[in-house]
Amino acid sequence: MxxxxxxxxxxxxxxxxxxxxxxxxxxxxxxxxxxxxxxxxxxxxxxxxxxxxxxxxxxxxxxxxxxxxxxxxxxxxxxxxxxxxxxxxxxxxxxxxxxxxxxxxxxxxxxxxxxxxxxxxxxxxxxxxxxxxxxWPPQGLYTRRPVNSAQDLRGLRFRAYNPATARMAELLGMTPVQVEAADIPQAFATGIVEAMVTSAATGVDSQAWDFTRYFYDVKAWIxxxxxxxxxxxxxxxxxxxxxxxxxxxxxxxxxxxxxxxxxxxxxxxxLASRGMQVVRPSPQLLADLRRVGETMVLEWQRQAGAQGVQVYRRYLGR
CATH class of the missing domain: 3.40.190.170 (Bacterial extracellular solute-binding protein, family 7)
Structure with a gap:
């Protein structure tokens, strides 16, 4: 024993x-x-x-x-x-x-x-x-060509990664296409998408300099x-x-x-060292994006109901 x-x-x-x-x-x-x-x-x-x-x-x-x-x-x-x-x-x-x-x-x-x-x-x-x-770091806009206003985005195929980015694309006149982070390079290479909003970190992960030229530091959300x-x-x-x-x-x-x-x-x-143009957005582009944000907040509050409004007010300190 x-x-x-x-x-x-x-x-x-x-x-x-x-x-x-x-x-x-x-x-x-x-x-x-x-x-x-x-x-x-x-x-x-x-x-x-x-x-x-x-x-x-x-x-x-x-x-x-x-x-x-x-x-x-x-x-x-x-x-x-x-x-x-x-x-x-x-x-x-x-x-x-x-x-x-x-x-x-x-x-x-x-x-x-x-x-x-x-x-x-x-x-x-x-x-x-x-x-x-x-x-994540704040989200920026990646494009192949210069963008000075929302009008320049109309008609583009846009990488969406959640319901909010899909809705933003619709409000800006773009076509949302669901693409996960790991599939970004392939999606751009095959023309499935032509623009995206994501962090600079994801841009580095996906080597965005291979398929886009501009990163607009709009700090849209975190x-x-x-x-x-x-x-x-x-x-x-x-x-x-x-x-x-x-x-x-x-x-x-x-x-x-x-x-x-x-x-x-x-x-x-x-991104800059790899040849991308890292630029501040124009006042017009920022204003256009902010208008979309205001619309989405109102839509979100209707969807989220009293519980959501309470959370939002808690965030605002009201």
Whole structure:
């Protein structure tokens, strides 16, 4: 009996250790993915190897739209998604993707604080827990030719990545085409799209200088990614390991916000160094885009109802 005891103890240790899978749609070099990789390393270290998180970047495990359902169904334990991708399911997710609602990081943080209680409630009702959220750098306009007003955009095929960008395209007289970040170069190369609004960071990821010439720094909005975990997986951890995970998530959130701000300037410098024209938008183009934003805010408030209006007022401090 005594000879078997070490093996029994070893087996118990093996049973306690957990290996989780996490899916993200963004490539390994993206700052969101790198932040997640550091989060995973910190969790493994803090738990003494009892919890190992394998990160699957670039949509390699699930396409972007399937990541949250996979967490909800227990196929994977964790996932990262763009919050505004879920706008059709819950309008609160869409508020950070409406043009000119929040254009700076201080505004973006206030908006996140206003959204977070409702986001946590929605996820909780579906068996998931919000771990943290990190913003993208402000969104800019990429085109192949100069654009001085909304009139110059009419008729273009425009890359949409959520309901808000699709609606913006419609209001500007463009044709929205749904294209995920990983497919941007191919979409431009084949003529599926001719313009897009996205961050300078995504422009670097997709090597936008190969297919566009102009980046207009309109700072239209600051969307966020959120990292979620299945409640059953979280509750399956020991209290000690659960707290280690939550602590690492808090650090990842703060680190991610800092990385986003650092990334903005660095990415724009990279675009310029690769031959792109990084320019300020004309007053007319900004005015045209702001009018679209005002229309979309009104539409959003009607769609989101009293709950949404309350969140928006909370953000505005009213």
């Amino acid at each position: 005594h000879k078997l005891l070490p093996g029994v103890l070893l087996l118990a240790g093996i049973v306690q250790a957990q290996s989780w899978n996490m899916a993200t749609p963004y490539p390994p070099g993206n700052f969101h993915t790198q932040n997640i990789q550091q989060f995973a390393r910190e969790v493994e270290e803090a738990t003494g190897g009892r919890l190992r998180i394998t990160v699957h970047p670039g949509g390699s495990l699930f396409p972007h739209p399937q990541i949250l359902p996979a967490v909800r169904n227990g196929q994977i334990q964790m996932g990262e998604v763009l919050m505004s991708l879920l706008a059709n399911e819950f309008p609160i997710f869409n508020l950070d993707a409406i043009p000119f609602v929040a254009t700076g990081y201080e505004e973006a943080r206030r908006l996140y604080q206003a959204q977070r209680p409702e986001v946590e409630r929605w996820l909780g009702q579906r068996g998931m827990v919000l771990l943290y959220a990190v913003p 969307p966020k990614n959120m990292v979620v975990v299945g409640r059953r997986a979280l509750e399956g951890l020991s209290p000690q390991d659960r707290e280690a995970l939550l602590q690492a998530a808090r650090r990842a959130e703060e680190r991610g916000w800092r990385l986003s701000q650092e990334q903005e300037e660095r990415a724009m410098q990279t």
